[in-house]
Amino acid sequence: MADPTNALFSAFAFIGFIITLIPLPWHLEAWNSGTCYFMIWTSLGCLNQFINSIIWRGNALNSAPVWCDISTRLTLGVSVAIPAASLCINRRLYQIAKIHAVVVTRADKRRAIFIDSILCFLIPVLVMALYYVVQGHRFDIFEDVGCYPVVYDTLLSYFLINMWPLIFGLVSAVYCSLSIYSFSKRRASFNEFMTSNKSITVSRYFRLMALAMTDLLCTVPFALYSIWLNASVGVQKWVSWSDTHFDFSRVDQFPSVLWHLDQRTVVSIELTRWLLPVCAILFFLYFGFASEARRHYRVFFYVIAKPFGIKPPTKKPSGSAAGYASFTPVSVSWTNHCL
Structure with a gap:
């Protein structure tokens, strides 16, 4: 019988997949x-877990081996990419906080994107490739959870994965x-930079700081716990390839009643997969209700509603234009009011 909480997880994973991409444009x-890499990887992680929770709801059959x-x-890549994206966000916030020059050139932006791409794309892809070196067997399947990577617990796996x-x-x-230190020392320069910079506002800066700190509070403790959990089982000696x-x-298949007997396995699996929807929801809470988000929602609403005759209200004219508008025919004035 399928775990009823799995349906709840599927719903949150799908919601996380959608809402994380809303602020992307x-x-x-x-x-x-x-920030874009954070959104993309979090959304992909939620989609991956959502698909797994649907396919393997109530079963542990090897029905989609290629998937x-x-x-x-992808599970391993996401586990590396999200902390890397958080690092890139913190790095950018530090560069803004310590800024000496108000002008940021296009070359500076390209350089920042290049470095972020190495950290958030190249390294996760490299980890996904290196996974084969310490991959004990093809994969495991846990009922209600789906596919799970198998890392042979040797000293080498700690350095590679x-x-x-x-x-x-x-x-x-x-x-x-x-x-935090640079901001407190250079508050005047920071304010000047924010006034002249169109890519980030003060509000967005502090929301990014809050997101980065929240992710930081989760990343380090969870990484330490994961390493401790693996090491406590016993690190195996590398013998040979x-x-x-x-x-x-080989594909090991674990029914729900079986893998729920081991409390450490339950905590590890559930914590790993629930962290992704939580990241997505926290991100949306920080950025989904900001002023720029509400402005984009308004534009999107009127684009969708335009075929139904619903249009954004026009601003009331001022000055000489207002005087001219007062002499327009009643029918036109009524139309403008409805618009």
Whole structure:
């Protein structure tokens, strides 16, 4: 029998997939590459978990092996990419807080996007590729959860896979501390920069800071807990490539009643997958109700409503134009009022 809470998770995962992408267009316009990568990876992670929770609801059958090969690598990529995106956000906030010059050139923006792309795209893809080195067998399937990566727990796996979230989280903590210090020392320069900068407002800056700090409070403790959990089972000795990949095509399948017997497995799996919808919802709470978001919602609403004759209200004319408008025919004035 399927776990009834799985339907709740499916709903939150799908909602997270949608709402995280809503602020994407105006962050793309502002060249906020770190924030954009955060949205894209979080949304992909939610979509991945949503699909898994639907396909394997109430079963642990190996019904989509190719999808599982993709899904397990995406799971690992997301676990690295979101902390990397948080690092990029903290790095940008620090650069703004310590700014000496008001002008930021297009070359500076391109350079920032290039560095963010290395951290948020190239490294996660590299981790997904290196996963094969320490992949014990093809994948596991947990009922109600879906495909799950299998990392053979050797010392090498900590350097190739497990260390990245912790490293990104610790570096983010340094940038976050430096941002707070620089902001307190250069408040006048900061205000001048914000006045002249169109890509980020004071409100958006502090919302990004709140998001980065929230993610930071989750990333480091969770990364440490994950490393401790893996190490507590017992780190295996690396023997050889053939030993690690022995019976590689095996797929272990775990019914819900079986994997729920191990409390550590339950905590690890549920915490891993629920963190993604939580990240998505927190992001939307920070950015989905901001002034620029409401402005875009208004524009989108009138684009959708235009075929039904609903149009945005026109601003009341002033000055000489107002005087001219007062002599317009009654029928035109009534039409303008309805518009």
